[in-house]
Structures are given as C-alpha cells and as structure tokens.
Amino acid sequence: AQKITQTQPGMFVQEKEAVTLDCTYDTSDPSYGLFWYKQPSSGEMIFLIYQGSYDQQNATEGRYSLNFQKARKSANLVISASQLGDSAMYFCAMREYGTGGGTSYGKLTFGQGTILTVHP
Amino acid sequence: NAGVTQTPKFRILKIGQSMTLQCTQDMNHNYMYWYRQDPGMGLKLIYYSVGAGITDKGEVPNGYNVSRSTTEDFPLRLELAAPSQTSVYFCASTGRGAEAFFGQGTRLTVV
Numbered sequence: 001a002q003k004i005t006q007t008q009p010g011m012f013v014q015e016k017e018a019v020t021l022d023c024t025y026d027t028s029d030p031s032y033g034l035f036w037y038k039q040p041s042s043g044e045m046i047f048l049i050y051q052g053s054y055d056q057q058n059a060t061e062g063r064y065s066l067n068f069q070k071a072r073k074s075a076n077l078v079i080s081a082s083q084l085g086d087s088a089m090y091f092c093a094m095r096e097y098g099t100g101g102g103t104s105y106g107k108l109t110f111g112q113g114t115i116l117t118v119h120p
Numbered sequence: 121n122a123g124v125t126q127t128p129k130f131r132i133l134k135i136g137q138s139m140t141l142q143c144t145q146d147m148n149h150n151y152m153y154w155y156r157q158d159p160g161m162g163l164k165l166i167y168y169s170v171g172a173g174i175t176d177k178g179e180v181p182n183g184y185n186v187s188r189s190t191t192e193d194f195p196l197r198l199e200l201a202a203p204s205q206t207s208v209y210f211c212a213s214t215g216r217g218a219e220a221f222f223g224q225g226t227r228l229t230v231v
Contacts (some may be wrong), residue, residue, distance in 0.1 A: 006162075045210065047223040091162060097216070104169035104228065107152050107178070108212070108220055110163040 001025075004094050006111035013082045018030050020067070021077040021114050023092030031097040036066065039113075040088040051075060075109075076082040082118045089113045122146050123185050126211050126223030132203040133230045134158040142195040143211030149221075151214045152194040154178075156188065157225075163210065169194055200229045 003026040013019040025034065036048040038071040051059045051066045059066045075094075079086055091113045098105030127142045145152065150171045150229030155163040155178075169188040183205060185197040194213075198205060206229050214220040 043208065043225055045212075047219040047221075093220075095214075096231055106177075107165065107168055108151070108153055108214065109165060109179075112162040113209070 004092055004109050004111040006092055006114050008114045010115045010117065011113075012117050012119060013079075016081055018078060018080045019082055020117065021079070021092075021118065023075045023111060025073050025075060025079065025080050025092075026067060027073075027094065027096055029096040029098065033095045033097070034066070034068070035093040035095070035108075036064070036075075036077045037091045037093060037110075038086075038088045039044050040092065045091075049077070079116075084118050084120060087116060087118045089115050124211055124213050124221050124223040126209075126226055128171060128226060129224065130227050133198070133228065135201060135203065135230060137201050138197070138199050139201070141198070141209055141211070141228075143194045143196065143223060144192050145194075145213040145214065145221070146192065147213060147221065149213035149215045150191065151216075151220075152188065153212045153214075153220070154184070154194070154196045155210045155212065156180065156205075157210060158207050166196065166209075194210070199227075203230050206230045 005024045034051045038046040049061045049064045051068045058068050063080045065078045079084045092111040097110045124145045154166040157163050164180045169175045169185040172191050175186050193208045209226045211223040212220040
C-alpha cells in the first residue's frame, strides 16, 4: 500500500534561514516519483520540485532542494534563505508507476501537510 | 493554455441534493484525480483514472461516483449530499512522470 507521512504539523523559521520539511514514504514499487507542493492561504496548489526514484542526484529548483535518501525512504524538502512569502502549507506526494505490479498504479497520494511560518 | 478547469468555483447544496463537479483538461493527460481537502488538512484522494474508461477508488470514495468517457473530462458526481461532504474539491491531471496540474478548486457547502 502507498503511504506518505509528514510528521511536522507546523514549523517556524526566521527569515533568511534554511528550513527542512520532513517526508517519509512507503511503497513496494521500484519506480515512483516524489513531489512537493506549496499551498498558500489563497488555496491554489503550486508545484515546487520532483524527484524520480531512479534519479541519481538530488533534485534542485532555485531555493528548493529535495534531500532524497532512498534506503531510508525519505524525501525531505530543504528551503534555503527563507522569505516571508514562503509562509504556506507544504505537501509531499508520491506516485507509483506500476512497474512493480502493485495495485496503486497511477495513484497520486499526498501527505498531511506541514504549515511553515516565516518570521521577520 | 487553459490547463485544468473546474466548475463551479462555489456551490451550496441542501442535504439530499445531488450535483456534478466538472473537470476538464486540455493537455492530453492520461491521469486524472479528484481530491477533497477539509480545513487545515491534507488532500484525500476520492477517485482517480489512468485513462479513458478506467477509474479506481481512492481513500474516501463513499458518497461519490466518477466516469471517464473521454481523455479530457473527469466529472465527479455527488449523490444525496451530506454535511460531511462540505469541503474544497480539487481536480488534477498529469502525464507520465510529470508534475500534476491542479484546478482552482470547488468550495462546496452542504446545509
């Protein structure tokens, strides 16, 4: 069964500092993708970063990087140089690609989310 | 580019009424999803589809139905609305290996 866990309901960070948002996952499929999304108070879902299970290097997109530790099944999001506009809910998500013959082929599942507050 | 379009944006239903939430995408994506999000909570998967004619249940399918007769459209049907279905509903679509694109959401209140 597919499962995504975010254990930090809320995180606080000082402006310009770095912050790590935790995400662990569980899947038996060897081929999967991991995503991070940002949801500001306005409600829209904003794609941040993607990591494929076979990617050798950690994904980076500007101030966002994904600390992918495959053996530990973790995919933490690191935001460097936090800005006030980073205050939002952050979601980790996973998709299986079905090469393992599992029953979750194509399913895109989200974690519970972490509310990040950036203080000036 | 329209992306993923959801209608309506807001709706108030009375208990026992039915309605269909529309979702259409113009990116020729095979994968489409319906989620609900309760206040302060994460996205819970209701139904998903991996292609036209194929649908499957997510985590919280009870009280909902879907169909996927075309690649573009993935409507969500609520039968006999209940207060517990008050939520924000998101439709999303994705191609293989790509990010998921989301609609703007439908805020549904059942009174």
